[in-house]
Amino acid sequence: MNAHPLILEIKNIDVRRGGARVLDVPQLSLRQGHILCLVGPNGSGKSTLLLTMCGLLDRTQGELLFKGLPVDGRPSMLAYRRSTATVFQEPLLFDTTVYDNVASGLKLRGLPRQEIRCRVEHNLERFRISHLARRAARKLSGGEAQRAALARAFATEPEILFLDEPFSGLDPPTREALIDDLERIFRDTGISVVMSSHDQTEALRLADVMVVMRQGSVVQTGSPEEIINFPIDEFVASFVGMGTVLKGKVVEALQDTVMIGVGDQRIECVGEAATGRQVILCIRPEHVTLALPGGKDSDSARNNFTGTITRIISMGHFLKVQLDCGFFLSTHITHQSREVLGLAVGGAVLVSFKATAVHMIAHA
Amino acid sequence: MDLIVQGVWKAVVLLVTFDPETWSITLLSLQVSGVATLASLFIGMGAGISLALADFRGKKLLVSIINTGMGLPPVVVGLFVTIMLWRNGPMGFLKLLYTPGAIILAQAVIATPIVAGITIAAIQNLPRNLRLQILALGATRLQMIWLLMREARLPLLAAVMAGFGGVISEVGASIMVGGNIKGYTRVLTTATVMETGRGNFDIAIALGIILLLLTFAVNYILTLVQQHDRPR
Numbered sequence: 025m026n027a028h029p030l031i032l033e034i035k036n037i038d039v040r041r042g043g044a045r046v047l048d049v050p051q052l053s054l055r056q057g058h059i060l061c062l063v064g065p066n067g068s069g070k071s072t073l074l075l076t077m078c079g080l081l082d083r084t085q086g087e088l089l090f091k092g093l094p095v096d097g098r099p100s101m102l103a104y105r106r107s108t109a110t111v112f113q114e115p116l117l118f119d120t121t122v123y124d125n126v127a128s129g130l131k132l133r134g135l136p137r138q139e140i141r142c143r144v145e146h147n148l149e150r151f152r153i154s155h156l157a158r159r160a161a162r163k164l165s166g167g168e169a170q171r172a173a174l175a176r177a178f179a180t181e182p183e184i185l186f187l188d189e190p191f192s193g194l195d196p197p198t199r200e201a202l203i204d205d206l207e208r209i210f211r212d213t214g215i216s217v218v219m220s221s222h223d224q225t226e227a228l229r230l231a232d233v234m235v236v237m238r239q240g241s242v243v244q245t246g247s248p249e250e251i252i253n254f255p256i257d258e259f260v261a262s263f264v265g266m267g268t269v270l271k272g273k274v275v276e277a278l279q280d281t282v283m284i285g286v287g288d289q290r291i292e293c294v295g296e297a298a299t300g301r302q303v304i305l306c307i308r309p310e311h312v313t314l315a316l317p318g319g320k321d322s323d324s325a326r327n328n329f330t331g332t333i334t335r336i337i338s339m340g341h342f343l344k345v346q347l348d349c350g351f352f353l354s355t356h357i358t359h360q361s362r363e364v365l366g367l368a369v370g371g372a373v374l375v376s377f378k379a380t381a382v383h384m385i386a387h388a
Numbered sequence: 389m390d391l392i393v394q395g396v397w398k399a400v401v402l403l404v405t406f407d408p409e410t411w412s413i414t415l416l417s418l419q420v421s422g423v424a425t426l427a428s429l430f431i432g433m434g435a436g437i438s439l440a441l442a443d444f445r446g447k448k449l450l451v452s453i454i455n456t457g458m459g460l461p462p463v464v465v466g467l468f469v470t471i472m473l474w475r476n477g478p479m480g481f482l483k484l485l486y487t488p489g490a491i492i493l494a495q496a497v498i499a500t501p502i503v504a505g506i507t508i509a510a511i512q513n514l515p516r517n518l519r520l521q522i523l524a525l526g527a528t529r530l531q532m533i534w535l536l537m538r539e540a541r542l543p544l545l546a547a548v549m550a551g552f553g554g555v556i557s558e559v560g561a562s563i564m565v566g567g568n569i570k571g572y573t574r575v576l577t578t579a580t581v582m583e584t585g586r587g588n589f590d591i592a593i594a595l596g597i598i599l600l601l602l603t604f605a606v607n608y609i610l611t612l613v614q615q616h617d618r619p620r
Contacts, residue, residue: 080520102528110524112517119539128535129525180526 028055030092031216032184037076037086039240047072047240049086054184054216054233061227062220064237065263070220071188073237077218078110078186106133109177113189115169117161122153122172125161129180147175150209167198174206178213187219191226203229224264228252236260254383258304261385267309267344267354274301281326281379289350292326293382304385311381312355314345315374316365325376329353333371336362349375391589399594409571410591414598417575420488421556424495428551432500433544436507437533441519451508457501462494466564469494473565488573490565495555503551510543511536545614549607556603576602 032054039047047069054060054077062070075081079088079101088095088104095104109129117125126147130140148154151171156164161172170190177185191199207230210217221227227234228248236244236251236259244256255261261269272286274297284291284303297303317330331349338344343362347353353375357367367373402410439451471477473485473493484490514536522532537544559577566573568582576599583592 075520078524080524102526105524106526108524110521112521114515114517116515116518116521118535132525132527132531176525186524 028057030054031056031090032077032218033087033089033092034077035087035089037073037084039072039076039081039084045240047076049073049242052077052235052242052245054218056216057214058232059210059217059219059230060233060235061231062218062235062237063222063224063227063263064243066222067239068237069240070222070237072240074186074188074218074220078108078184079104080110106180107182108184108186109180109182110186110188111170111173111177111190113192115161115164115166115173117164117169117172117176119162120160121157122148122159122161122164123157125172126175126179129176133180143179143181144175147179150178151175151205165198166194167202170194170202171205178209182215184216184218187217189220189222192222206230228264236263252308255306255385257385261304261306261383265308266306266383267312267356268305268307268352270305270307270351272303272305274299274303282384284384286351289329291351291382292379293384294380295384297384297386301386306383306385307353307377307381309344309354309356312353312375312377314355314357314361314365314367315376317372317374324378326379327382328374328376331373331375333367333369333373336367336369347373347375392593395590395593398590399597402591402594403598410594410598412571413574413576413579413595414602416488416573417556417577417599418602420491420562420575421495421552424492424555425499425548425552427492427496428499428503428555429548431496432503432551433507433537433547435500436504436547437511437537439504440508440511441533451505454501454508455505458505460498460501461560462498462558462562463560463564465494465497466561469497469561469565485565486567486569486573488566491562491573491575494561494565495558498558498561499551499555502554503547506543506547506550507540510540510547513543514539542614545610549610552606552610553603556606557599 030053034049034052036051037047037049038045062073064070072081076084076086077088079095090104090107095101118128123144126144127140130143145154148157151174153168153171153175156168156172161169164172170193174190191202194202203226210230219230231248234246234248234251235242238259244251244260246254251260252264255264255266258269270286270291272284272291274282275285275290276283277297277299278292281292281294282297284293284305286305291305293305313325329349331347331353333345334348335346336343337346339356342356342358345355345357345367347355355375365373439447469490470485472479473482473490474480475485484493518539519532519536522535527535557577559581562575563578563581566575566578568574568578576595580592580595580599583589583595
């Protein structure tokens with residue numbers, strides 16, 4: 025028996041709005057205890073898919089299977105909704121106290137008072153908001169309100185938790201603290217989660233399975249490592265933050281590696297492809313190293329170029345450096361390295377990266 | 389000046405001595421308008437909530453019609469209800485014309501669009517995803533409607549106040565369908581009109597004060613309910 029049996033499966037989901045197809049997902053499944061993250065730009069259909077999965081969207085064609093059994097008709101839909109919980113981007117708290125908000129799902133189920141009290145107190149503590157229990161929900165800060173909404177969801181002890189962009193409305197420190205706590209709670213409870221996000225870093229951090237979406241369709245499904253290191257196409261590559269995406273043509277097939285012609289330059293990368301084939305190369309910024317001209321070439325790196333710095337962009341904690349090596353290349357450096365190397369726009373640098381650092385996508 | 393002083397004096401006397409006729413007029417007003425408001429709550433809130441939650445072609449048109457109905461002139465309603473209840477009218481067989489029942493009917497017709505219009509606005513003003521959030525919490529459809537009403541309780545109680553305020557102060561329809569029959573269909577507003585016409589300003593002022601006090605008292609109670617249990 026699989027340690028992670030299927031808990032949720034959707035099949036042939038087809039959602040139309042005003043005649044236009046907004047979602048088309050032939051199959052998607054969630055395993056028990058897994059965290060599945062739907063990512064994609066705004067309007068890619070991830071929220072629609074999430075609402076479909078939690079059974080909140082009408083006018084949907086397709087099948088929803090919870091633990092192998094179809095969810096259809098009002099009674100089974102109600103039972104399904106009572107086995108799951110959903111938290112939206114806005115906390116959507118009721119105009120009452122935090123305590124009553126967290127208790128609301130339990131009151132709807134008609135649980136005994138003592139049990140409600142016990143579960144509410146436990147979840148207030150779990151999300152570190154016990155001190156706010158008597159506070160009016162409307163007077164909470166954004167982070168506190170989202171914690172109350174999560175406590176309300178967890179109080180119902182759902183088997184699947186759906187989170188629709190749960191951190192989008194929060195400022196970075198609040199978001200960080202909440203993600204930290206959620207990560208711990210996910211681990212402790214072993215709950216199955218489906219969340220949507222347009223921020224791939226959240227997904228990378230939390231997800232067991234990442235689902236990249238575009239225009240209502242699933243483009244790629246896989247572990248975060250798979251998606252980052254082996255994006256299936258240019259769209260996924262650029263979405264998950266591949267610093268450099270280049271178009272090229274295989275000029276020579278070597279043992280284990282191939283030579284790709286990009287502009288006038290040649291890049292060596294690990295993989296197999298027939299000569300003459302059009303390919304896309306992806307190079308993550310952290311795999312590119314910079315050195316001053318005249319310095320020693322990196323021994324192990326097969327790709328060494330001289331480049332000119334065209335732009336230096338501050339990203340806060342680090343800098344994004346764009347280079348012209350006969351092709352466009354992007355890398356990240358720290359503020360400290362910039363000072364040590366004395367990098368400036370227009371300056372020349374030695375650029376190197378390994379053949380294994382290049383991810384090749386053969387063009388369809 | 390004497391007129392006003394005398395009027396107010398007479399009014400105070402009528403009030404503190406609990407003049408039986410004044411008392412019965414007040415009670416009837418309260419009963420008639422209370423029942424009419426209650427009826428409009430059932431119909432108006434029911435229709436308002438269903439409309440706010442439903443999605444269909446022509447919804448905007450229907451909502452506009454209801455919103456127009458919020459300003460329905462009582463005399464037009466009076467005329468319409470009179471014709472309906474007329475001896476050989478479509479509802480003549482009910483023999484309701486010139487009875488308190490007729491006033492209730494007319495006032496309910498006036499209050500229902502007011503209640504429905506405010507209800508629609510109140511429910512539509514809630515966050516779009518709140519409905520989904522409530523369902524996601526495991527609510528049945530009835531539980532969802534109850535929670536939505538609880539969230540919209542402030543504007544919904546405003547709807548009650550507006551409905552009641554509209555009918556208790558209305559005179560045109562009451563006089564047309566009720567006939568201002570002494571001891572039977574005479575309410576505060578119709579009595580005030582009559583006494584003013586006769587030049588009995590003292591009684592008219594007394595009735596006016598009672599009407600104001602009554603409206604204030606009802607709204608005060610509703611306001612207390614409305615502001616009750618709001619956490620600080």
